[in-house]
Amino acid sequence: MIAAMRIGTSLLLALFVHAGVAQQPALDEAAAREAVYRIVRHSGLVPNFVVRASSETRTAIAYVKDKQRVIAYNPQFMATVLDSARSDWSAISILAHEVAHHLLGHTIDPASLRPGDELACDRYSGFVLFGMGAALAEALSAQSAIGDPHGTRRHPPKHARLEAIRHGWDEARRLREGLPPESPRDPDGLQYVLSFVDDANTYYADSLGRVVWFDQSACAIPFGELRDGGKAGFTLQWMDEAFVIDGRMAIWRKSAHGMPLQVGRMERYAR
Ligand SMILES: [Zn+2]
Incomplete structure (x- = not known):
């Protein structure tokens, strides 16, 4: 399985830990913590997150508990993402999305109906992944593989989420190249x-x-x-x-x- 993956850097290699005889790649806590550390570093901030593998979490989630900023993920879910996206960037983009929920203050008041918050976090994941060296397709890989075309109550549909990631990635590229921000496209009045x-x-x-x-x-x-x-x-x-x-x-x-x-x-x- 691991040979089929594209390994961007040697550090990313640490993301893949074989659990016993199971062939699926998994993401252990130390590797996830390391990934979160790198994501936050690319934002110029000091990391102060608790990263936790938890089978009680369905996918991945950011929350505050006992004044600690927690990012929890389900290792099986992450294994599925890594496997179907066939890119090690997929796990990083999911973690970056959760980091953004903390950085943007969404975990202070976890209300239910804020699809724009999801898009803002997707945008951040695209932005950070560019800085970390991901190609656009790599930044989009997790959402391309697992996104829901119709969306759910909490999550906007796949096309909107892919677009948000692309905006973020492209904004980072423009910054790097000294270009002005993408000009606003007024949607038909x-x-x-x-x-x-x-x-x-x-x-x-x-x-x-x-x-x-x-x-x-x-x-x-x-x-x-x-x-x-x-x-x-x-x-x-x-x-x-x-x-x-x-x-x-x-x-x-x-x-x-x-x-x-x-x-x-x-x-x-x-x-
Ligand atoms: Zn989210």
């Missing part, structure tokens, strides 16, 4: 601004009904859909979440008990 409770991100809907998120360099990444139902009001769909927008532009979601819950507001976009 913005119509509405959408904001959600507990979500610092701002979303927009364009004239095609696409709901987009802007990253720091103002490149739009579409990931949802706004439909104008005339008298029935608007409906908003992203991932497996559906919302209704009433005549006063309040955004509602049905709660688990069937009661509608106001989760945000929509406004006309004004330049």
Whole structure:
């Protein structure tokens, strides 16, 4: 298995530890810690993370416990990623994404509905992986292999996540080459601004009904859909979440008990 992998540097070689007779590559804690150390170093920061292999974690997660910043990952999940992405950068990009959740402050208040946060972390992973020497395809390898085309409640669909990683990678390349940031691509006339409770991100809907998120360099990444139902009001769909927008532009979601819950507001976009 290990021979089939592309090994970027000798340090990355340390990522692969054979567990007993199992042929799947695994990621042990020491190697994961080393990888996180390198990721943080490329951000110019001092690493103060606890890195933990945990079979209770489904994939990978960043959280704060006892005032410690923890990154936990499931070793089996990571083995699957390494195996299907066939690139050692895949594990690093997943860890970089989790590091970003800490650095961007998302773990202070782990609210539920912030797809823009996921895209911001994907963007960071692309940015850092460029600095670490990954090619674009390598930065995209984990998401290409395991991304969900439809997304889930917490995670935007694959196309948006790949785009966010590409933005980050390309922004780092432009910095390195002394180029200005990618010029903003205005997505066919913005119509509405959408904001959600507990979500610092701002979303927009364009004239095609696409709901987009802007990253720091103002490149739009579409990931949802706004439909104008005339008298029935608007409906908003992203991932497996559906919302209704009433005549006063309040955004509602049905709660688990069937009661509608106001989760945000929509406004006309004004330049
Ligand atoms: Zn995430």
